[in-house]
Amino acid sequence: MAIRYELIKECKQSGARLGRIHTPHGTIDTPIFMPVGTQATVKTMSPEELKEMDAQIILSNTYHLFLRPGHEIVKEAGGLHSFMNWDRAILTDSGGFQVFSLSQLRKITEEGVSFRSHLSGEKLFIGPEKAMEIQNALGSDIMMAFDECPPYPAEREYVEASTERTYRWAKRCIAAHQRPDEQALFGIVQGGMFRDLRERSARQLVDLDLPGYAVGGLSVGEPKELMYEVLSYTTPLLPKDKPRYLMGVGSPDALIQGAIYGIDMFDCVLPTRIARNGTTMTSQGRLVIRNAKFARDFTPLDPNCDCYTCRNYTRAYLRHLIKADETLGIRLTSYHNLYFLLKLMKQVRRAIQEDRLLDFQNEFMLQYYGSLTPQTAF
């Protein structure tokens, strides 16, 4: 097996669990947040900076790397770790989500998905076998099975057919996977917002005895309550001795709530995406650094943060850089936001260790959102 999940302890106050994932590129403390490096780089960050903020695993996008520079080039470079100079763990997604959300003129058949590149317009095809070929070439520590992520809302009939196909695709992924001893293949539970479909999907995939499982098809526009409802009945169906990954989730409240439902891994572009617009996450809640009121504010972005940005720069300087479209501004806000979420997950792990994750959740929610039930997106 390429990876091994070690369950350290379960929280006595919630469904959360403290664990470790041993990978060919180091050990990951879970629950963990994975910064997203779509195009073989976490936007604006160097590998050294990611290590400095204690990122243990990053995610990269199969669809993007397939299109550019092409997986063959990455393979020739010695794989993605070598190509991008990152010697810690990497998870690659399946390409499924991006094929559906980014490409043009896509056509889904049992075989896979035909589409036009959103970059060149070129006609391309990805199916389960191709997704495995690409990820085997990239050499990620954790690969994702090729799936379809149904939109929200979607008719039951559509979701059922799609989920069944995702299951058939998962079996083809297993058959096509060339490096199971070096790369762990995770299955993705789909089923939309339908409990019985989720249950069937989970049961089918668990029967395949894969080294880990993701809950997919959430955070696609549905209300958060609905996402939590699906999580509440889906996570318990997943094996305790394997890691569980909630895809595309990165708002502070959802990271904590996801951990409470027993999720071990999360990824999201949120921290770096909002950083590019000058929006930051601080111990006092969200802070939009562009605001005029920070023009003469010579205090750190977050007085309770000890990250590189907060130790060295003021709000006034960050505001100036962002307003002046200077890259350093985006570097500094990206650094801070990633640091904030990685630190949040450390706090979550400590709270699990101390059997007080629900208490921590209440404290954090009041501090960050000013409410136990936030109405904002993040």
Next chain:
Amino acid sequence: MAIRYELIKECKQSGARLGRIHTPHGTIDTPIFMPVGTQATVKTMSPEELKEMDAQIILSNTYHLFLRPGHEIVKEAGGLHSFMNWDRAILTDSGGFQVFSLSQLRKITEEGVSFRSHLSGEKLFIGPEKAMEIQNALGSDIMMAFDECPPYPAEREYVEASTERTYRWAKRCIAAHQRPDEQALFGIVQGGMFRDLRERSARQLVDLDLPGYAVGGLSVGEPKELMYEVLSYTTPLLPKDKPRYLMGVGSPDALIQGAIYGIDMFDCVLPTRIARNGTTMTSQGRLVIRNAKFARDFTPLDPNCDCYTCRNYTRAYLRHLIKADETLGIRLTSYHNLYFLLKLMKQVRRAIQEDRLLDFQNEFMLQYYGSLTPQTAF
């Protein structure tokens, strides 16, 4: 005096000199190249990275900081060093060049220049007193006298009147300068391409006994031979016991030739500007990393370079990042180009020490340009 120039030795093979400038923020080895941090940041670089590459002094632009964030805010932050977290030396230009090249609807009178901000359209004014007020607020180690930089080509009559006014403005700058013990004010020799006007300007400014002198009005579109001709008769008119600064020059050939004419300081946006387009300076000459031939080139950008970029990344990866518009690509090429010029100046200083700058020039020109008389711009 805010700064002190120490002449270490003169090259026996050329007019070059080895020296040191002692400033309130550290000592600078000359001849030196100054990276440009227009908006209180050297584009894409952190202060730590600039130190790592041994940048001893950077330049920042008075005009830009006056417009945004405004010099009063920088002053409240404790000055530019504190605002941008840079504790080494800073030189600020006078604002003159940018007022003429960037602003709109400018009108020059004896008093100064009225113009509209290229950012907001706001009506603004900078004259000698204002330029001093701004630079005193910024707190740079070296300030430049407010001048007009005549275009090329220009009629003798225009250049003569302009150069005389620049001289009168220099006297007003001296009178308005509030912090001569902490900030050194340099004069700028103008005179266009007219030898007698250059001589008169140099004589007049030298009589003012300023702590340093710049040669301005060069590298404004004239042929390089003409620039060298002006340098050849202007530099000898400047005092030996004070630093000499050639403004806006940063191509490798001109840095070496300028040093040969006795110049101590240079600045230019060239290394960072071309880096953003994927153009790099290497020991083998210019290299455009976007070129398709580098798609599968897994060697360092410059095999003879030991900078961070060349130690850690391949041409294939850099090409991918630049093609994918990823900021890290620009960071890595900017880092390399700045490192390259700072290292070139180290080599120039060593050659002066060894009385062989002309030999070094020949070796470098053949290696980099493949010719002793390059036909390219840089």
